[in-house]
Amino acid sequence: MTLLRISDLAVSYGGVPAVRDVGFDVGAGEVVAVVGESGSGKSTTAHAAIGLLPRGGRVDGGSITFDGRDLLSLSPKQWRGVRGREIALVPQDPAVSLNPVHRVGDQVAEVLKIHGLADRRSAAAQAIELLERAGVPEPRLRARQYPHQLSGGLRQRVLIAAALAGRPKLIIADEPTSALDVTVQRRILDHLTRLAAESGTAILLITHDLGVAADRASRIVVLSRGTVVEEGSSVVSAPAHPYTRQLIAAAPSLSSAVRPPAPAAEPLVSVRDLAKTFDGGIRAVDGVSFDIPRGQTLALVGESGSGKSTTARMVLRLETPSAGSVSFGGRDITSLGGGELRRLRRRMQIVYQNPYASLNPKFSIEDVVAEPLRAFGLPDRRARVAELLDQVALPASVARRKPAELSGGQRQRVAIARALALKPDLVVCDEPVSALDVSVQAQILALLADLQASLGLSYLFISHDLAVVRQLADHVGVMRAGALVELGPAARVLERPEAEYTKELLAAIPGRRAVSQHVDAFAEP
Numbered sequence: 082m083t084l085l086r087i088s089d090l091a092v093s094y095g096g097v098p099a100v101r102d103v104g105f106d107v108g109a110g111e112v113v114a115v116v117g118e119s120g121s122g123k124s125t126t127a128h129a130a131i132g133l134l135p136r137g138g139r140v141d142g143g144s145i146t147f148d149g150r151d152l153l154s155l156s157p158k159q160w161r162g163v164r165g166r167e168i169a170l171v172p173q174d175p176a177v178s179l180n181p182v183h184r185v186g187d188q189v190a191e192v193l194k195i196h197g198l199a200d201r202r203s204a205a206a207q208a209i210e211l212l213e214r215a216g217v218p219e220p221r222l223r224a225r226q227y228p229h230q231l232s233g234g235l236r237q238r239v240l241i242a243a244a245l246a247g248r249p250k251l252i253i254a255d256e257p258t259s260a261l262d263v264t265v266q267r268r269i270l271d272h273l274t275r276l277a278a279e280s281g282t283a284i285l286l287i288t289h290d291l292g293v294a295a296d297r298a299s300r301i302v303v304l305s306r307g308t309v310v311e312e313g314s315s316v317v318s319a320p321a322h323p324y325t326r327q328l329i330a331a332a333p334s335l336s337s338a339v340r341p342p343a344p345a346a347e348p349l350v351s352v353r354d355l356a357k358t359f360d361g362g363i364r365a366v367d368g369v370s371f372d373i374p375r376g377q378t379l380a381l382v383g384e385s386g387s388g389k390s391t392t393a394r395m396v397l398r399l400e401t402p403s404a405g406s407v408s409f410g411g412r413d414i415t416s417l418g419g420g421e422l423r424r425l426r427r428r429m430q431i432v433y434q435n436p437y438a439s440l441n442p443k444f445s446i447e448d449v450v451a452e453p454l455r456a457f458g459l460p461d462r463r464a465r466v467a468e469l470l471d472q473v474a475l476p477a478s479v480a481r482r483k484p485a486e487l488s489g490g491q492r493q494r495v496a497i498a499r500a501l502a503l504k505p506d507l508v509v510c511d512e513p514v515s516a517l518d519v520s521v522q523a524q525i526l527a528l529l530a531d532l533q534a535s536l537g538l539s540y541l542f543i544s545h546d547l548a549v550v551r552q553l554a555d556h557v558g559v560m561r562a563g564a565l566v567e568l569g570p571a572a573r574v575l576e577r578p579e580a581e582y583t584k585e586l587l588a589a590i591p592g593r594r595a596v597s598q599h600v601d602a603f604a605e606p
Contacts, residue, residue, distance in 0.1 A: 252277060
């Protein structure tokens, strides 16, 4: 039975078309995934289906029916009876979607009260039950906490509990796990799909990751530039459209290739028995040792809170170790300070996770890239900026623009150019592609590999995603609870892991079941 039917949908923003002639069905109890890059129209389509287009958005044509009812003809008052009660939304960013000044239990209970499903007294008890159903441990305790006191995974479970509160027939999950670790992502999606199956609820899953779609959906709808280019149950195993093939080729989770073994090289960085204890006795890093060879990449992987970013900050001397040592180029830098530490900064740089937050929005791109050059009083800054933009494959005209005028991938290229400005030996890449679409991820990873080959750079690559790591790493260290549980050449760690935790991380990579089908689809006849 068809529950949601979208036909010939056209949506624009300020007269600019965003979606054209989009159409597909979602059956009762079915999981359908809509995939595509940023700007493909997938979230616009989903938000049109729940009557939540942002300001300036307008439906120009087509129809959206739900359970035989015309959604486009609903008044705001009628929408209040549908939204949350019959169609629920699990949004992408729980940090934005939850009210920071209200307890999470109250926010789930509010949904019940709005739709007349409980009174004030019973709503609190039902909210605890919903949190428990959504997989929140110690739900009575968590219900009394505020969003900032919960991890990203727990906040997302709260949103799932709120979505389930109205007992909807359809849940629209808009990139519900894109900001989460792969193991947390798997647990969240396992729980969401199991709860939906138990209640007969349909799911419209919006994602840029074909691996996630391949794992979860019975059908996949592929959008590109606002139109449907392909739809079906065999999109991953037998893609028909070039754009779908491009998405599959770019998806790290659908790749089985590991970087070839690197030749032996002397270490640029040597870390020995490194430890960090924060105020309150919290042991963030505990006895970590590794080397980063010259011209090669060591990837540190693990879930949020594993200590990998704290370790990287100690290597950069942005944090002072509580114990252990860091050597750079054969020199102990553990206690370095003053002018010596400042001079060392020229030889090590960092590329952060979020290209939207790491660039000053008031600066032109030329000013952003030239900032390290100014800080060290280096001459010929304009010529050096032009050279750097060329190195990261950006046109010279970008120099006059502001960060807000660039795409996410272009901004990350700017961040890389800035990191290269002082000709460093070591670049720390802290989750540099986790905020990007898979096709843009592939471009940035290829750029990093090319720069390493041409400039002889060493990378410390921080990631929670082993699928991304396999494309760039020569050596892999797996961290858990502040300790290294496995360390070795990438091929050995990723193909023949010894630690159970490493095996768990590899098993959590989305789309692994589709990899063999994907390889078969692209095999020579």
